[in-house]
Amino acid sequence: xxxxxxxxxxxxxxAAMLPVVIGIVPFGLVCGVGxxxxxxxxxxxxxxxxxxxxxxxxxxxxxxxxxxxxxxVIVLTCFVAGLRFLIYSAAMAPHLRPLPTRWQKGLAFLLTxxxxxxxxxxxxxxxxxxGGGLFFLGGGFALWSSWQVTNIAxxxxxxxxxxxxxxxxxxxxxxxxxxxxxxxxxxTITAALVSGFAVIAFAGLPMKLNLIVAGLIGIVxxxxxxxxxxxxxxx
Amino acid sequence: xxxxxxLWAVIxxxxxxxxxxxxxxxxxxxxxxxPPLLGRAFRYVPAAMLTAxxxxxxxxxxxxxxxxxxxxxxxxxxxxxxxFVTHSQVKxxxxxxxxxxxxxxxxxxxG
Numbered sequence: 001x002x003x004x005x006x007x008x009x010x011x012x013x014x015a016a017m018l019p020v021v022i023g024i025v026p027f028g029l030v031c032g033v034g035x036x037x038x039x040x041x042x043x044x045x046x047x048x049x050x051x052x053x054x055x056x057x058x059x060x061x062x063x064x065x066x067x068x069x070x071x072x073v074i075v076l077t078c079f080v081a082g083l084r085f086l087i088y089s090a091a092m093a094p095h096l097r098p099l100p101t102r103w104q105k106g107l108a109f110l111l112t113x114x115x116x117x118x119x120x121x122x123x124x125x126x127x128x129x130x131g132g133g134l135f136f137l138g139g140g141f142a143l144w145s146s147w148q149v150t151n152i153a154x155x156x157x158x159x160x161x162x163x164x165x166x167x168x169x170x171x172x173x174x175x176x177x178x179x180x181x182x183x184x185x186x187x188t189i190t191a192a193l194v195s196g197f198a199v200i201a202f203a204g205l206p207m208k209l210n211l212i213v214a215g216l217i218g219i220v221x222x223x224x225x226x227x228x229x230x231x232x233x234x235x
Numbered sequence: 236x237x238x239x240x241x242l243w244a245v246i247x248x249x250x251x252x253x254x255x256x257x258x259x260x261x262x263x264x265x266x267x268x269x270p271p272l273l274g275r276a277f278r279y280v281p282a283a284m285l286t287a288x289x290x291x292x293x294x295x296x297x298x299x300x301x302x303x304x305x306x307x308x309x310x311x312x313x314x315x316x317x318x319f320v321t322h323s324q325v326k327x328x329x330x331x332x333x334x335x336x337x338x339x340x341x342x343x344x345x346g
Contacts, residue, residue, distance in 0.1 A: 023324035044242045051250035056288055061245050071244055078249040081288065084281040085256035090269070093260040101262065108258040114324070169307060169335055170328060172292035173314050177327035179285040180318035191279035192286040199287045200294065211287050218283025223276040 004138070009131040013138025016122070020114045020139075021146045023177070024055070026170030028147050029161070031058045032154020038062040042155060049151035053144060054112065056081050058151075059171065060208065069207045080212045088116040095120075098129035107133060110140025113178050186229055191222025306338035 004010040028049070035045035040062065048058050057078040064074045088111050096104050119136045161167050183189050195218025202210035255263070269277070293311045294304050314331030321327070 019323075019325055023328050026328070038242075039238060040242055041239065044239065044246070047243065047246040051246050052253060053250075054253055057249055057253060061249060065238075065242060065245065071241060071248075074245050075248050075252070078245075079252045079256075081284060082249075082253045082256050084284050085253060086259050087277050087280050089257055090260035090277065093265060096261050097265065104262050105258065108261045109254055111257040111261075164339075166332075166335055166339065168292070169310070169332065172289045172311060173328050173331040174324065175285045175289045176311060176314050176331070177318045177324040179282055179289070180315040180327075181322050182282055183315075183319060187279060188282045191283040195283040195286045196290045199290045203291070208291075211291075214287040215280075215284045218287065219276055219279050222279025222283060223272075226275055226278070 004134065004141075007134050007138075009134035010138035010141075013119070013122070013135035013140075014142045015138075016118055016135070017115070017139035017142040020118060021142055024114065024143070024147065024174060025150050026167050027055050027174045028150025029154035029158050030168055030171050031055055031062075032151040032156075033158035033161075033167075034059055034062040034154075035151070036155045036158065038066040040065075040155075042152070045151060045155040046148065049148055050144075052078075053109070053147065054078075054082060054085075055147075055171070055174070060211070064207060067207070073207045073209070077208055077212060080215060083215075084113070085111060088113070091120060092116065092123075095123040095129065095132055099133045103133055107136055107140065110136070110144060112140075112143060115140050115143055117178065187222045187225035190225035191218045194218045194221035306335055306342055309338055310334040 031049065032045060035048055035058070040048065048061065052058055052061070060077050060081055061074055064077060089108065092107075092111065096107060099107070115136065118139050119132070122135050123132045179192065183192065195214045198217045199210050199214035202213045204210075205213065260269075289311070293307045310331050313334050314327050317323075317330045318327040
């Protein structure tokens with residue numbers, strides 16, 4: 001890391017991520033609390049945050065583990081919830097293509113909702129690909145390291161946070177901050193609305209399977225809406 | 236299955252699958268054309284999946300009574316407007332949390 005620490009683009013990426021880092025502090029704490037509540041060891045909690053490195057997957061995993069769900073269901077649910085990484089991957093791919101394979105493989109690990117949102121703007125602004133890669137690395141490093149600190153803090157001292165603060169609510173707020181800015185097109189809004197109603201309608205399904213069902217129905221609804229838009233509102 | 240073993244199985248399998256999803260178009264299918272239908276469906280994955288994650292955290296499921304969830308629903312809607320307008324995660328978080336605290340205090344006082 002030392003050879004990057006003095007790089008201008010790396011530092012710019014790191015600095016650009018600091019407001020986002022502040023925003024994910026409560027989320028990281030909640031993940032740490034969840035890991036402790038599920039009976040994970042400190043090493044297990046760190047393994048989750050360091051290797052899985054996805055708040056949504058971690059929360060689902062610890063909740064399903066605590067509920068005693070089978071391994072296959074936990075894996076499937078976390079995988080489907082992580083399908084959005086395919087989109088981020090596809091959107092980042094053209095920007096990372098000029099970089100060496102080694103870099104692509106390393107940067108892919110740091111691809112998160114937040115890193116994607118911050119870096120796509122930087123890449124779209126142009127500049128050399130290496131600078132963009134270092135910017136992404138700086139931001140990803142800021143997120144990953146602060147994610148470990150907040151998760152571990154949540155694991156050890158999260159239970160000291162008063163329940164009246166409703167810290168859990170920071171988690172949906174983080175996702176709202178990610179998704180709401182995209183509610184600009186009719187198919188996107190359709191996908192979200194249908195998915196939101198479906199997740200309630202299928203709440204009776206065991207082991208949070210309503211998440212997968214609702215997500216898939218929402219994707220189909222958004223795609224269908226996209227086709228009807230083509231049909232009725234020719235561009 | 237032993238709890239520790241199961242936790243590490245989750246960490247390694249989910250970690251590997253998440254990494255493969257992240258790597259997918261950057262390296263694995265970098266030179267492959269995405270079928271048009273799939274490409275179209277892909278666009279709606281984040282909106283559908285994130286909403287499916289958000290809703291159960293705001294409206295406690297299964298829905299027994301709407302009353303107790305009202306402060307969270309109102310705070311989430313206001314936070315959504317803030318996110319839509321400002322694109323700021325910190326402002327969204329701040330407005331959402333403060334709104335929830337105020338509404339919960341009011342509900343506690345007058346509810």
